[in-house]
Amino acid sequence: MKRFPQTVFAMAVMLLFALACTEEQDFDQINDLQVTPTLASGLFYLESDEATINSAGSLNTFYYQETNFNAFNETYVADNLLEGTITYEIDNSTSKQLRVIIGFIDDSGNILDVETFDIEAGPTDTVVREVFYGPGGKRLQILTNTSSLRVSATNLSDANSVSPAENPKIILRSGAEFLFQLQ
Template sequence: MKRLFFLGLLVLSVFLTTISCSEEQDFGQFDDLSVTPTLTSSIFYLESDEAFINSVNTTNVFYSQIFNFDAFTEQFVAERLLEGTISYEFENTTSKRLNIVIEFLDEAGNVLDVETFDVDSQPTLSSREVAYGPTGKSLDILINTSNLRVTASNLGDTTSVSSSSEPKITMGSAAEFLFRLK
């Protein structure tokens, strides 16, 4: 009799466990999935000492360089860009006032956007963030940019020297982009 009671109890337990834990599976959840990764990368770095800045005395331009920026050449990537932020950071320990211009160029060399920075003489540490997307400049600027032209000019004289042990200007830039993959 005990055996029959335990067998009945076991069958009842299995039955209740089966119906209580089962739920219809929804395999359409993938359609509701939203994946938005943020990618971070450095773009360029500039460093120049005061002796080099003083050695350029005809045009006052001591640095001019074009950097390749083909981050969005793939249509798949460009179509999924939601927003971006480019951060610039400067440190100037020279005795020079400087002007730094960053031009965003398309494949044909046309200027899409310009960022201008007037950097005070020593000691200066400054930063700026530029937003692209819904709360900033147009995303088309980033999507269509193929190159960045960086030009740095000395707005001071060519003889003064900073009292710092190693006077120089450093500039770095980094970018953070948000994409929607699904």
């Protein structure tokens, strides 16, 4: 008879454990999941020394290049782009006033957007410009329709002066961050 109360007690404890540890599972949580990854990438890099700039002459283009930019040629990627930021950094240690123009070109050769940088003769502090695309910035269609980037750099100064800096050059770096909605 002593075992009967112990058995009832043990069964009651097991029943309480079973009820306390179970909860109805919600397997539909995946429908509420929102994934927004950010992709960061370098875009282009321009570097030119002062001798190259001088050899192009005054008021002449010393750098010109058009490169493919097919980051958004997949419809799924273009349709799920939420926003983007392109960051430009410019260092000029030359004695030249320069102009750098970056054109965003579509498949038909149309210019969608232009970023122009008028750069003072150096040495100068690093110039940083961030350009936003999406809410509060430029239209996202500029990025999603761009198929190439055109970069040109022009000497707006004379062709003789030389900077007192050691190894004078112009450096333009650019990078981008894009935010996507995956669901």
